[in-house]
Amino acid sequence: MLALWQAGHVAYGSLVLPGVGETFVMLGRMIRAGEVVVALQTTTFNALLGWCISVVMGVMAGGMAGRFKDVRFVLQPVSIILLGIPAIAWIVLALLWFGGRWAVVFTVAVATAPMIFAAALQAVRSLDGDLARMARAFHAPPRAMVSDVYGPHMLAYLYPALATTLAMSWKVSIMAELLSGSGGIGDGIAAARARVDTAQLLAWVVVVVFILIVLDHLLLRLVRERMHVWRRQEERGNHGG
């Protein structure tokens, strides 16, 4: 991939596609200047806060909708409408409503919540009544019901949505920052674009990709590997009826 990148640079020149070395030199300069750390802090805060709000709202609403038919009847169409609205439209609306950093946080939350909602709804609807009956027969206390029976099942269903939306929250946050000018990596990209500094723009892209790879390897893979063994049975059970 690096070779292809370098070949593109040779073919089209630095303005269209700066070389690998040129980009990493720029990245080093940005890190030394402290730009990257500040932007990372801002984007991390925006993305994680928006994602956490989305998880809390999505799980609560999805859980209620999964449990109660009337709530599902009301919330499911709302979720589909929200899912159909592009993130870019939310950003423009949020800028008008809130402005600044809160527009970014709101956009992340509203763009990711419908996916969490759908996963939580499905998780609650597919709860295994037999396992709950078994747990009640052994007088499992409420804490054990949550940590041993309902919690792991919910996590199995929620995990793909949580992983996807966590990555998505970064991308949406950067996009919203680019338009709102409220700091963060998106703001850095906007500044690079204004200066037509393609090397700096690519340096920011490298930062984003690096963060997503670290996130996937350090956090998500650990959970995924832990769940892998017993999820095979879940999947077989679901497919086998």
Add this chain to the structure above:
Amino acid sequence: MGDNLLLIENVHFAYGSQPVLADISLTCSTQGVVALMGPSGCGKTTLLSLMLGLLNPDAGRIVCAVQRLSVMFQEPLLLPWRTAIDNVAFALKGQVAARREREEKAAAMLKAVELPEEHYRQFPDQLSGGMRQRVSLARALVVEPDMLLLDEPFHGLDFSLVQQMQALLCHHVDAHGMGLLMVTHDARHAVALADEILLLTSAPTRIVTRFENYGRGNRQQELALADEIEHALMGDVTGRFGPRPKA
């Protein structure tokens, strides 16, 4: 046979307007083994749910003098996200015990059901069907129950494993005074363990006949009784043992 652990008197139960159980009466005592037999879907599992307190009877009464009631379900019903030892220790979560103590008791019980030690930390998906049943039995026994309910406990298991499990259950009945009530389709399993066998008929479920003190341990008598019960179940239960009650 000692004191009554479980007394069921004239119990009726219906799902909505559909009667399931009608006028069921039975008792189970310390060191007593009762087997319930009947056609599929005749409400045996509903009766077990009533005994476990997961359902309430519409009429009649269930008196439970049991301090620690335990159950082994037809399916192992193991938590797929917990290892074998954690599944057994899960049954102790309702008791005041430290995690380490729960694990020690679970390991001792897995040893008692002869699950090889290398499988203790494996997930249910990594165990064979027979191993899962052993874990399920270990979970039922780890709470040291004074009464154990078994729902088709030996379904689909090979002969040697059934014998091992039966021997372990007999040991708990004889050594710890545990009462045992089992639901089964297999007359040989019933006569091998039970002091009293109740035959049920369906729609709604009624007890149509009882076999008591028929000489358990006498192989010839056991086989003859198992044959008689199987014939009765394969044919018309009510034809041999009484008129079919109107639903």
